[in-house]
Amino acid sequence: MIRVGVVGLGKMGLSHLSMIRAHPDVTVDAVVDSAGYILGVLSKYTGLKTFTDFEKMLESVELDAVVIATPTRFHAAMVRTALNGGLHVFCEKPLTLTAAESTELARLASARGLVTQVGYHNRFVSTFLEVKRLLDVDSIGRVTHVQAESYGPVVLKARGSTWRSKRTEGGGCLYDYAAHPIDLATWFVGDVIGVSGTVLNSIFSEDTEDEVYSTLYFADGVSGQLSVNWSDESFRKMTTRITVSGTQGKIIADRQEVQVYLRSTAPEIAGYQRGWNNRSTTELTDEVWFYLRGEEYSAQLDHFVRRAHDPTLPATNDFASAASTDRVIELLTLDAAAGPAVSFASSGSEAVTPARRRSFLGRRS
Amino acid sequence: MTTETGRASAVAAAAPLERLLFGDNQFFGINHRSEEKAREQAMRFHNLGAIMTVIDDAYDSGVRTLMCTTHDRVTEIAQRVRAQPERYEGFSFFPCMPYAHKYADAVTESGILGALGRFLPDEGLLNAMMRGGRSLAKKDIEGLITLLIDAEMAGFVGVRTPVIWLQNVVVDLLLGLGFTDAFAIFAKHVRSRYSAEPGFITMNLPMLLDHLERAGIENPLVCANINKIGFRMSGGIEAYQRALAQRQFRAVAMSVFASGAIPPREALEWIFDQPGIESIVFGASNRGHIESTVALVRECEERGRSSQNDRVGSGPAT
Numbered sequence: 001m002i003r004v005g006v007v008g009l010g011k012m013g014l015s016h017l018s019m020i021r022a023h024p025d026v027t028v029d030a031v032v033d034s035a036g037y038i039l040g041v042l043s044k045y046t047g048l049k050t051f052t053d054f055e056k057m058l059e060s061v062e063l064d065a066v067v068i069a070t071p072t073r074f075h076a077a078m079v080r081t082a083l084n085g086g087l088h089v090f091c092e093k094p095l096t097l098t099a100a101e102s103t104e105l106a107r108l109a110s111a112r113g114l115v116t117q118v119g120y121h122n123r124f125v126s127t128f129l130e131v132k133r134l135l136d137v138d139s140i141g142r143v144t145h146v147q148a149e150s151y152g153p154v155v156l157k158a159r160g161s162t163w164r165s166k167r168t169e170g171g172g173c174l175y176d177y178a179a180h181p182i183d184l185a186t187w188f189v190g191d192v193i194g195v196s197g198t199v200l201n202s203i204f205s206e207d208t209e210d211e212v213y214s215t216l217y218f219a220d221g222v223s224g225q226l227s228v229n230w231s232d233e234s235f236r237k238m239t240t241r242i243t244v245s246g247t248q249g250k251i252i253a254d255r256q257e258v259q260v261y262l263r264s265t266a267p268e269i270a271g272y273q274r275g276w277n278n279r280s281t282t283e284l285t286d287e288v289w290f291y292l293r294g295e296e297y298s299a300q301l302d303h304f305v306r307r308a309h310d311p312t313l314p315a316t317n318d319f320a321s322a323a324s325t326d327r328v329i330e331l332l333t334l335d336a337a338a339g340p341a342v343s344f345a346s347s348g349s350e351a352v353t354p355a356r357r358r359s360f361l362g363r364r365s
Numbered sequence: 366m367t368t369e370t371g372r373a374s375a376v377a378a379a380a381p382l383e384r385l386l387f388g389d390n391q392f393f394g395i396n397h398r399s400e401e402k403a404r405e406q407a408m409r410f411h412n413l414g415a416i417m418t419v420i421d422d423a424y425d426s427g428v429r430t431l432m433c434t435t436h437d438r439v440t441e442i443a444q445r446v447r448a449q450p451e452r453y454e455g456f457s458f459f460p461c462m463p464y465a466h467k468y469a470d471a472v473t474e475s476g477i478l479g480a481l482g483r484f485l486p487d488e489g490l491l492n493a494m495m496r497g498g499r500s501l502a503k504k505d506i507e508g509l510i511t512l513l514i515d516a517e518m519a520g521f522v523g524v525r526t527p528v529i530w531l532q533n534v535v536v537d538l539l540l541g542l543g544f545t546d547a548f549a550i551f552a553k554h555v556r557s558r559y560s561a562e563p564g565f566i567t568m569n570l571p572m573l574l575d576h577l578e579r580a581g582i583e584n585p586l587v588c589a590n591i592n593k594i595g596f597r598m599s600g601g602i603e604a605y606q607r608a609l610a611q612r613q614f615r616a617v618a619m620s621v622f623a624s625g626a627i628p629p630r631e632a633l634e635w636i637f638d639q640p641g642i643e644s645i646v647f648g649a650s651n652r653g654h655i656e657s658t659v660a661l662v663r664e665c666e667e668r669g670r671s672s673q674n675d676r677v678g679s680g681p682a683t
Binding site: 017019046047241256 | 394395396397398399400403407506534538539542543547568569594595600624626
């Protein structure tokens, strides 16, 4: 049995708590949240042991691991405390607000031999796992380009009162939404080495961006386009789509299906034919012990539990991997603030470099 | 069946469901296998008229129950049905609540407590505030749950709602948390206030049955994915089959075609080979699909009757 504490009972924390409490190899020995009301309800109706203070909880309960799902600005300190206390850590994404901190925490965990994981659940989506498998066997030849997109209906008017609407606390479309397609793109084609043309614009939000667009540069001349908008009501819920182009074909994937086009010169792949192929989640998805909101959420917690039992198992989404996504987020922020690389002077058609600077929200003042 | 206005009656509530229930996923851009297909359907059913045409086709084929979300659009369907009682004689809604995305997006925007505040019912606000306020103060969840149920039911006044379902995302959240009391609170309120049978939708059937038993809910009405390929049947297809054969509950099968992964005949023949399935929820976007599904089901029923092995529809397994 792995003894787990769940810290932060917002939308993600409650669902993690529900799933991990149902895991046959886990006991949830403590939950922590600053909101007394939710703790009171849980304590009264579920018998969970509740705390309002993280450190007090650590002092009074013996644990093997913690699941941290607090607002992002609290991650760094809590993760450090947990690691120093010898606990395995599952932390919601993004890991921290700076790549340097994320990297330092990855080093600390590694030095202490502790298991770490960050909640990039898309890497446990069966269709995206299939994309990874297809790329690992060079099914579409040499990859030339990746398009990473996410859209959804989160912010549809100028309103919002939680940390998710404040960029300084880890809210906003870049941290909340764009982190996912960025993480998938780096998983599929490798680390980002540079970014350009980044736009972080507000559509409705006052304190953060609602859309993120950028060009990503990877090793070996591979390029990428990032297109993310969380103020898009035409999508019923968050939808992430990845398109990978290669010399021998193309792969388009979302949570539901993988569409693969293989040229006649593409290598033989078992179960795939030349031309268009389609694999859907119904045939690709493995069963999970408990389903709440998508197999991937269950599968990622199961991965964490199994690694906590046996830290030698290969890691998916460890802190080092999440730190590299945090680095890309940092690059995008810097690039967006720099404004257009090339632009027309106000007097005429002569190109000037660099353009005037913009705020990180992309508002041209 | 329960009458529109009648009080709770154990006999009426336990009346068997119709064999086929019409689902509404196709009307709202929900498709588990394809985003493109989902978007096509969302476009096609943008107008209420297009939705009503399909519902009329279902009704005329003998499918007279709509198992539906509490989406605003469904409220409009309810208005149409209410306005033409002769056209829709015997038509029932089985509302499934809550419409989860509405809440999830509100939670992202306003936090959990802020979101709750936004969904209190408009009518009887004072009563709602009393119930809700007292609930918040006492950490007594009962008032809050009943308040949310009433808010979700507001659109179904004056139409038959003999069964009211709790959606899987909430059932399974509560299930994982071990919040078993909430099931009993839901069941009690649905029975007493709406004279309806409470139903529970889940992706974790075997585990839920244990908890419903603990909550004291006898012979519960439970809807779960039940299909030949075991798609989204957490706990495993064998555990589901054991539950169907051995546990006392009323099973409603959904996702029987696994979003099109199983050919219709094969899917339904398998369903009819399982014991204790009372009813099947299916979705279809046109008359042809509705009629062919109905015909296949009637054929399976007929074969079952003639082979004397019909355990489907013979009521709850005992």
